[in-house]
Amino acid sequence: MEGISPPSSSNPIVVKKIQESRRKPLFIKELIKSILEGNHTALSRGITLVESTATKHQQQAKELIQGCLPHANNSIRIGITGVPGVGKSTFIESFGTLLTQKGKKVAVLAVDPSSTLSKGSILGDKTRMEELVKNPNAFIRPSASGESLGGVARKTREAIILCEAAGFDIIIIETVGVGQSETTVHSMTDFFLLLKLAGAGDELQGIKRGIMEMADAIVINKADGDNVKAAKLAKTEFNRALHLYPEKESGWTPKTLTCSSINNEGIEDVWNLIEEYSTTVKKNNYFQEKRNEQNKFWLMQTIESALKANFYHQAKVKKELEKQLQLLQAHKTTPFEAAEVLLKITS
Ligand SMILES: Nc1nc2c(ncn2[C@@H]2O[C@H](COP(=O)(O)OP(=O)(O)OP(=O)(O)O)[C@@H](O)[C@H]2O)c(=O)[nH]1
Ligand SMILES: [Mg+2]
Structure with missing residues (x-):
């Protein structure tokens, strides 16, 4: 005898939402687990996450790296x-x-x-x-x-x-x-x-x-x-x-x-x-x-580039840099003096 399939009493959209909400916090943990099992698809997904420039992904990528680092x-x-x-x-x-x-x-x-x-x-x-x-x-x-x-x-x-x-x-x-x-x-x-x-x-x-x-x-x-x-x-x-x-x-x-x-x-x-x-x-x-x-080198390198980027991104620095460059061209300052002026802006 064939059984009767149970009625779909629950709204499929709601079911999907519940499943998703359950899955999300687990996502990185599951990904780590699959990577540790040597799953190539998971590894690809992990690398894609690490490569992503989206802020949301960067946080997930950090967790992912933390989870993988001990291994x-x-x-x-x-x-x-x-x-x-x-x-x-x-x-x-x-x-x-x-x-x-x-x-x-x-x-x-x-x-x-x-x-x-x-x-x-x-x-x-x-x-x-x-x-x-x-x-x-x-x-x-x-x-x-x-x-x-x-x-x-x-x-x-x-x-x-x-x-x-x-x-x-x-x-x-x-x-x-x-x-x-x-x-x-x-x-x-x-x-x-x-x-x-x-x-x-x-x-x-x-x-x-x-x-x-x-x-x-x-x-x-x-x-x-x-x-x-x-x-x-x-x-x-x-x-x-x-x-x-x-x-x-x-x-x-x-x-x-x-x-x-x-x-x-x-x-x-x-x-x-x-x-x-x-x-x-x-x-x-x-x-x-x-x-x-190598680890030390990359630590220093990362700090250096972050400091540099932060420095040059500031509007005040941009403006003053232009001014100092003009002064430099007019022989009214030296590169060292100009640098000192610029560095003082942020200190
Ligand atoms: N005779 C001979 N040809 C080779 C050998 N290894 C590679 N080739 C040939 O050299 C050409 C270039 O090889 P690739 O492996 O694509 O070189 P590649 O250094 O990866 O080149 P890029 O990816 O462009 O930097 C191909 O036509 C190969 O078949 C070899 O050991 N002997
Ligand atoms: Mg090649």
Whole structure:
């Protein structure tokens, strides 16, 4: 016998409202729970919340971070940089796939200050990371868009926390090297990898000064076909060049490797090198010291930019600044005197 369906005695709108009101205070708690369970959809939602500029979301984002923080930090954060076309995406596809085969969970984030215009190059990249995108142990997220590199950086740092809480033990942060983005990525990662090509000069490769010094490893990509010989030669040259730099605080001597990302050759050597690095710097405590330093750096950075923004936003400051600039131009004051006058406005 079929039963009769119960009459819908309650007004569906009221029922929905009650359900919503029950859900709302729980929303962040549920989101945290799902993230900790490693749910990718929840992780995506969490990152979207963190990226949101709406005041209401920012409060929720704070709670979310607080809830995830105790479960974060258990990862190796790897920064990868190199000029457009060097093969970053192809390398990450190959490298990330290898790591998942080793039982790791890999999250790929991007810092791309130009992404506001290009809508995140890593998005188009998903086609270059065909395998990794489908991999249940990988999570790929395009760069947060933002007006400033500082803003993008903050969102990325918070996304790292969420990814770690979701159980990702390898966090890869890719940057295309626009503006100061390499320095930014360097300041939020444990290991910094510079991808290069053989046979092209630094100017051609758009390698800025100081980037070589930041690298823990240089990997010459596209070491395949006719390029093998040139790649080996470049490896020797770079190794020699790296030895000219003063010894690193980490006690680690940067090394050069070659690989072919499309042929999956030499990729495992890169991972072995990173493991070797990790063992070295965990033993000598540099790993933790560097993370502490990075936290301190971001604290100071945040204060600085907030103070600056507050200062310049004041109408009085704006007005006086204009006046002082004119005086300066007329040689009636000095930059230091002008600064003193301006700073006195708010003190
Ligand atoms: N021969 C060869 N070609 C490669 C290798 N890795 C990448 N490529 C090719 O180089 C081109 C650029 O590769 P991408 O992985 O898109 O480079 P990218 O650094 O991510 O570039 P952007 O996202 O524009 O910064 C593609 O056509 C790849 O197929 C490699 O190891 N060997
Ligand atoms: Mg790419």
